[in-house]
Amino acid sequence: MINTLIIDDEKHCIDRIEGLLRTCGSEFQLTAKAQTVEEAISETKKHHPDLVFLDVQIGTQTGFDYLAQWDQPDFDVVFTTAYDQYAIEAFKFSALDYLLKPIDKENFKVAINKYTSRLSKNYFDKKMEVLMHNLRSNQATKKISIPTQEGYEFLTLQEVLRLEADGNYTHIFHKNGTKLTVAKTLKVFDEMLVGSNFFRIHHSHLINLIHIKKYYKGKGGYVVMEDGASVDVSTRKKEEFLKFLTNYYH
Template identity: 45%
Template sequence: MIKTILIDDEQHCITRLLDLINRQPHTFHVIATCNTVEEALEVVPKLQPDLVFLDIKIHERTGFDFLREINEVNFKVIFTTAFDNFAIKAFKFSAFDYLLKPIDSDDFSDSIIRLKAELTQGTIENQIKNLFNNLKPERQKIITIPSLKGFETLKVEDIIHLEADTSITHIHTKDKKTVVSKPIKFYEDLLDETIFFKTHKSHLINLKHVKKYFKGKPSYVIMSNDAQVPISVRKKDDFLRRFD
């Protein structure tokens, strides 16, 4: 069972999480709930949880304060937040998960499925570092890709294009292709829409890596790795406007 701690300053949010957790009685062992950052900093190191559900706004402090101040992060984090803002993308970049309040039961179940698949020791400390790097807009963005043995990181600027293959995605960079067991829609939502453009239902490209454009039926682009990527008819005008 997954040793779990809930950190939230609103009791009704803790109650909602406990209700969802109790629907999976053989998955979780809730060992504590905390209402303040200070309480969490005292309790978490002692109890050594596997998982922490962490609110972002906790009274006058934040979940980020907790992560910065704790000596060792050796547990998985699922953020819970009522704010659908820029930070959501940073969480995803760092292979974190998040639940938007009020928490939907289907979203919760999907999150736990991913958690079980990715719950590995020894990678979490680096994910925390990536999170804080990605929260700083001046820093170069890094995307974290889960693997069977842990994870690997890719610089976003090195991603040339992404290609869907049913429920998996092929991420193409200059030197290699990485296969990830997430749909392309995940990366469409994650990556900066001012830089990445979905030319086709199965293709997402980095506009900075477009080398040539060929009009016609069908039209297509040649990317910096010489890959040919189609542009659907309904996407063509939007694509051309990006280069006006």
């Protein structure tokens, strides 16, 4: 049995999650609901949930105020949020699960399936650390959680030179010369890194603008990165790329 706690200051949001949870099978048991941080702390101590659906904004407090009560939470968390794009980006970078309000049925099922297939709190503390760091930090010092076969790598975006597609995999090149291969498509990273000084100059290449050494003109042209790699700029991306460069360096 998976004991579940829902924390949200709006009753209709609690009702929505409760209704969706009923469609997920009898193994999920809703053991408690809470609409304040204080109530949530009390219910957690009383019921020891396995899974918590946690609203980011709870009245005048936040879900992070609730999490701060536990040195090492022994439950898993799915955040629910109506936050702006900045906060959503932070969740994506940290690899923590989140649901955007109003909560979609299919997205809810995806979150539940991820939980049941994993049933592990490994790396939760580190991913929370990345999330909180990114919510406080400027663009240059943001971090990103990268899933690997062993677990997760936590990289500062500023230290990533470029990413290269390889079918359903992506190679991530670090400024220290190492390469990390991830079982995610380049499209996933392209969408995730919008607004983060990265530009997809070719269908196979996503580069960090701060690490461009030179740009050579031509039909599409190519860039030389700080590690010496030459990366082609596709013809259809050239005009957009040059405009992007102009805005970036001025």
